[in-house]
Amino acid sequence: MKGMMMQRPLLISEILEYGAEAYPTAEVVSVRTEGDIHRETFPELRDRAAQTAHALRAEGIESGDRVATLAWNGHRHLELYYAISGIGAVCHTINPRLSAEQLLYIVSHAEDRLLFLDTTFVPVIAAVRDQLPEDMRFVIMTDRAHMPDTPFPALCYEELLEHQPTAIDWPEFPEETAAGLCYTSGTTGNPKGALYSHRSTVLHAMMIGLMQSHSFQEGRKVLPVVPLFHVNAWGLPYSALLCGLSLVMPGPALDGPSLFKLMDDEGVYSAWGVPTVWQGLLAEIKAQGRMPREFADVVVGGSAAPRSMIEAFESRGATVGHAWGMTEMSPVGSHGALPAYLADAPFEEQMAAKAKQGRRCFGVDFKIVNEDGQRQPHDGKAVGELFVRGNTVVSGYFRNEEATEAAMDSEGWFGTGDVASIDPKGFLVIQDRAKDLIKSGGEWISSIDLENAAMAHPAIASCAAIGVAHPKWDERPILVAVAAGEARPTLEEMHDHLSEHFAKWQLPDDLLWVEALPLTATGKVSKLTLRKQLAEYEHPELRVLAE
Ligand code: AMP
Secondary structure, three states, X not given: OOOOOOOOOOOHHHHHHHHHHHOOOOEEEEEOOOOOEEEEEHHHHHHHHHHHHHHHXXXXXXXXXXXXXXXXXXXXXXXXXXXXXXXXXXXXXXXXXXXXHHHXXXXXXXXXXXXXXXXXXXXXXXXXXXXXXXXXXEEEOOOHHXXXXXXXXXXXXXXXXXXXXXXXXXXOOOOOOEEEEEEOOOOOOOOOEEEEEXXXXXXXXXXHHHHOOOOOOOOOEEEEOOOOOOHHHHHHHHHHHHHOOEEEEOOOXXXXXXXXXXXXXXXXXXXXXXXXXXXHHHHHHHHHOOOXXXXXXXXXXXXXXXXXXXXXXXXXXXXXXXXXXXXXXXXXXXXXXXXXXXXXXOHHHXXXXXXXXXXXXXXXXEEEXXXXXXXXXXXOOOOEEEEEXXXXXXXXXXXXXXXXXXXXXXXXXXXXXXXXXXXXXXXXXXXXXXXXXXXXXXXXXXXXXXXXXXXXXXXEEEEEEEEEEEOXXXXXXXXXXXXXXXXXXXXXXXXXXXXXXXXXXHOXXXXXXXXXXXXXXXXXXXXXXXXXXXXXXXXXXXXXXXX
């Protein structure tokens, strides 16, 4: 027997209308490429999104068309988010840190015909203009006074909006309709597209609100350092409007001092980003000897947050949520809120729990599977590939059957490529990306574990553990590190530091100091690039043999 309840489509335009009505004084505060700080209330955001929607239609954009953006976090980008999906078109966010080759690939794969870009990215487009489709049109996201000289014809965002009405009847369509498109940064092969629907986006936004129930209180301010150009800034552009949090958009300057100043000036309560961003902010916090005003909540994910980083925030009074997810999951899959049963536990015990990747969010199922495809118990010991299932997980890749087939198992679960264990209380521990695990003498060493432990050494600012070829052991771990100051501990000193947590055979065979680690387009350490940089590297034992 079916229930007798209405079934209304879950549409993104509903979020915008709700946010504007329920929280009329909440704001979007944006650091703009023009150099100023712009403020608009949620009702003003709705009005301008409506104008943008009319402008898109005037440019011939119809339901299902892909409209690309190449932009920082700012109000115009947010207006586009709501306007594009609101009329049933698809907002294709492009990561400006992709190589020219990847950018050309995804624009052609997505069949974008209209591209909105920040002034900053004019040179990026100028460099590839003659390889882009001839009928492609460009809109620069600024006003007439700030329009740059472009070597290609371009429209002006504010002029497009100027005479458009601020009222709109958002169309109604099925909730499965595509709303957003984001390509994975593709460390191997071509980038693959995750095509989010209205339904998945709305459900994800509600999920984020739930997982942050301890911090998402109406009237507070949230800062997405995570970019709108990658996986919808972890859903914040939507959940902030659901929960009544003002959005503080940082624009292009994501260094520690700029973030500190913005957070301090605006009184940001909650800030979200990858560990590399928080390293910069923590350095500034240490330099100033204080936290930014009001700052009390950090969400970190995208790669493993070292325990030392979590402790650095927590010991200064900010709660850290260590989340895990991926582009294919909208992206959040787990949340790092402290369980109630640990509320009175000693600091050490709380930190040990926070260093794990949290518990699954409602609506996301986990299973771990061994190399033979057998399901493993959630006993905290068994390790295997993590598979996920849920309403916010992709059912395949956009126009890519081969990649879809490779990623989905016969029961319809998505293979994450992460190797993990899950303990009886539901805590996820990501051991590694399958391809980053180091296999020495038939035994696995987690590069994440090594990195986390090494990062606790005061001389190390950041580091990466990678496997290098070894004739006897197949692979041996080495540590590549960036120094925090003048001190450069020796390999033996590093062994002393690590040996509390690791067996002797798990300790790195070498310690290399570098100025900086290569980063991926999403701000994570790029082990692929690092391996390429170290292509000529020889294990110390091989060097001895060669001499
Ligand atoms: P992306 O699709 O670029 O968001 O990357 C997703 C991948 O980042 C995951 O499959 C993990 O390998 C990694 N990742 C994300 N969050 C975490 C985390 N908290 N700890 C460890 N790895 C993470």
